[in-house]
Structures are given as C-alpha cells and as structure tokens.
Amino acid sequence: MTGALHEDAPAKLNLCLFLGPRRERDGRHELVTVFQPLTLADRVSLEPAPLGARGDDVSCPGVPGPPEENLAARALRMFRDRTNWLGPPVRLHIDKRIPVAAGMAGGSADAGAALRLAARTAGSGDDALLRAIAAELGADVPAQVRPARYLATGAGEELRALDGPRPRYAALVLPVAHALSTADVYRRADDMALARDAADLRERLGAVVAHGADLPDDLVVNDLEPAARALCPAIDEALAAVRAAGADCALVCGSGPTVVGLFRRVDAARAAVVALAGRTPRPILAEPRGPHAAEAAA
Numbered sequence: 314m315t316g317a318l319h320e321d322a323p324a325k326l327n328l329c330l331f332l333g334p335r336r337e338r339d340g341r342h343e344l345v346t347v348f349q350p351l352t353l354a355d356r357v358s359l360e361p362a363p364l365g366a367r368g369d370d371v372s373c374p375g376v377p378g379p380p381e382e383n384l385a386a387r388a389l390r391m392f393r394d395r396t397n398w399l400g401p402p403v404r405l406h407i408d409k410r411i412p413v414a415a416g417m418a419g420g421s422a423d424a425g426a427a428l429r430l431a432a433r434t435a436g437s438g439d440d441a442l443l444r445a446i447a448a449e450l451g452a453d454v455p456a457q458v459r460p461a462r463y464l465a466t467g468a469g470e471e472l473r474a475l476d477g478p479r480p481r482y483a484a485l486v487l488p489v490a491h492a493l494s495t496a497d498v499y500r501r502a503d504d505m506a507l508a509r510d511a512a513d514l515r516e517r518l519g520a521v522v523a524h525g526a527d528l529p530d531d532l533v534v535n536d537l538e539p540a541a542r543a544l545c546p547a548i549d550e551a552l553a554a555v556r557a558a559g560a561d562c563a564l565v566c567g568s569g570p571t572v573v574g575l576f577r578r579v580d581a582a583r584a585a586v587v588a589l590a591g592r593t594p595r596p597i598l599a600e601p602r603g604p605h606a607a608e609a610a611a
C-alpha cells in the first residue's frame with residue numbers, strides 16, 4: 314500500500330423491526346427486520362502509519378472513549394490476529410457523520426469498513442472469514458461487511474439480501490441529543506412485554522417477504538419504539554416534529570433515539586429539512602443506497 318484507501322461506512326435504517334420471543338438457545342430475542350443502508354455514511358480511510366510507528370493507530374474524533382476501544386480498532390486487531398497478517402502498521406481515520414449511540418449502527422458500520430480496508434490491504438478476499446470476525450465483534454456487524462439491503466431473521470444474524478430497484482423515498486434523519494444503550498432498550502422492552510409470539514412474528518415475516526425492500530407504510534413499524542420512548546421522552550417531540558414537517562411515516566431508528574421521517578416525495582423531504590433547520594442537532598437528509606454501493610464507491 315502506498316497511498317490512502319477509503320471506504321464509506323453507511324448508516325443503517327431498520328425499515329421495520331418486529332420483536333419476537335426469546336429463543337431458548339441463547340436467550341436472545343428473535344427478530345424480523347430490514348436493514349436499509351443510507352447515503353448518510355462515515356468516511357473511513359486507511360494509510361501507512363508514519364515511519365517508526367510501533368503499532369496501528371486509530372482516530373475517530375467525536376466518539377468518546379480510548380481509541381483502542383473503538384469498534385473499528387477492535388476489528389483491525391481481530392483481523393490481524395485471525396489472518397496472521399503481519400503487514401506494517403497502519404493509520405485508520407474515521408470521519409464521523411453518523412450520530413453516535415443513536416440506533417444507526419455507526420460503530421458497526423465503521424468496523425465493517427475497517428475489515429474491508431484491512432482485507433484490501435492484506436490482499437485477502439475471504440468474505441466468510443470477515444463475516445466470522447464481524448459476528449464476534451457484534452450482532453450488527455456482519456451486515457456491514459458488505460453493506461446492502463438485507464432481511465435479517467434469527468436474532469438478526471441470518472441475512473438474506475433483498476434485491477430489486479432502489480426504494481423511492483427520502484429519509485429525514487433527526488438526531489436526538491441523548492444516547493441510548495441497545496441493551497437498556499431491550500431490557501425495557503421486556504419489562505413492557507413488547508415481544509410478539511412466534512405465530513405473530515411468522516405472520517409479519519410473511520408480509521415483509523411478500524413486499525421485499527419497499528415496504529408499505531403499515532409495515533414500517535419498530536416494535537422497540539415504545540421502550541425507547543419510555544427511556545427517552547425527547548423522542549416524542551422529535552417524532553411529532555417530523556410528522557408536522559410532512560413525513561409520510563415516522564419511526565424510531567433501531568434502538569433509538571434517532572428519529573427518521575420517510576417521504577415519498579424528495580422535494581417534500583427537502584422542504585422539511587429547511588423547516589427543521591433551526592434545530593440542534595440539525596436534521597440530515599439521506600436516501601436509501603443500493604446494494605454494494607460501498608464497493609462501487611471504493
């Protein structure tokens with residue numbers, strides 16, 4: 314490697330998230346969810362470390378915590394470990410654009426991008442190995458090894474690519490100035506008994522499969538939303554603001570607290586961004602991105 318390599322790390326929108334019963338095997342909830350990558354993305358770059366560097370260096374301004382605990386740094390370490398890659402030290406930099414701890418899987422996206430960059434640098438193209446490493450890093454990481462539209466089942470680890478034309482809507486992403494831990498949201502969902510039974514989950518799965526990637530509004534549902542709202546009441550105001558700005562539907566993204574408004578007409582979404590521009594944090598206009606767009610952009 315002589316110069317820097319770049320990868321986009323797209324935010325993911327859970328276009329729907331249906332919560333099922335806990336499975337006996339590992340106590341995790343079964344899910345039916347559609348991961349939709351968005352044009353909102355972190356930019357991850359990898360270049361040779363300066364001469365004399367003793368190890369890999371990861372920088373990610375805007376994310377709290379020691380750099381070595383960044384999920385992308387862990388991905389890089391695990392890649393070296395599992396592949397015995399002894400290439401010279403590298404410098405990984407993350408230009409953070411995805412709201413942090415916000416339900417958009419930004420850390421997982423960065424880890425996926427770090428794995429792609431490491432594999433490109435090491436000249437190893439083994440996606441199965443990258444996915445195995447990703448699964449150890451976190452439940453949302455395997456879908457980020459090759460960002461694409463996936464239907465995820467099991468506890469979110471069984472991925473089925475959803476092909477087809479790019480869905481026609483714009484997404485207005487409205488960050489909420491709070492952090493929510495996914496584990497806390499699941500715990501609250503349990504306290505509130507939000508999970509569906511197995512038959513209900515199967516029925517939702519059938520409905521999602523019948524529609525593919527472009528779900529009708531009545532399937533744009535996030536079962537975790539009441540739990541996220543209970544933990545973070547500011548979400549209610551954000552949902553109301555997005556609806557008042559004309560969204561065809563509004564939902565909490567993943568475990569929250571980010572709110573997303575879907576607009577069937579892009580000009581209506583642009584007008585909504587202008588209407589909400591005075592807010593802090595500011596709204597972000599995004600669109601669904603096609604399968605493998607990250608590769609095409611590399």
Ligand code: ATP
Nearest residue numbers: 376383384413414415416417418419420421423495
């Ligand atoms: P999770 O489902 O893990 O809660 P999320 O999608 O809600 O994820 P992330 O932006 O991935 O939110 O951040 C979750 C936590 O991971 C944060 O507390 C953050 O400090 C930590 N983290 C580690 N690495 C990263 C990274 N590269 N980008 C963002 N957060 C990171």
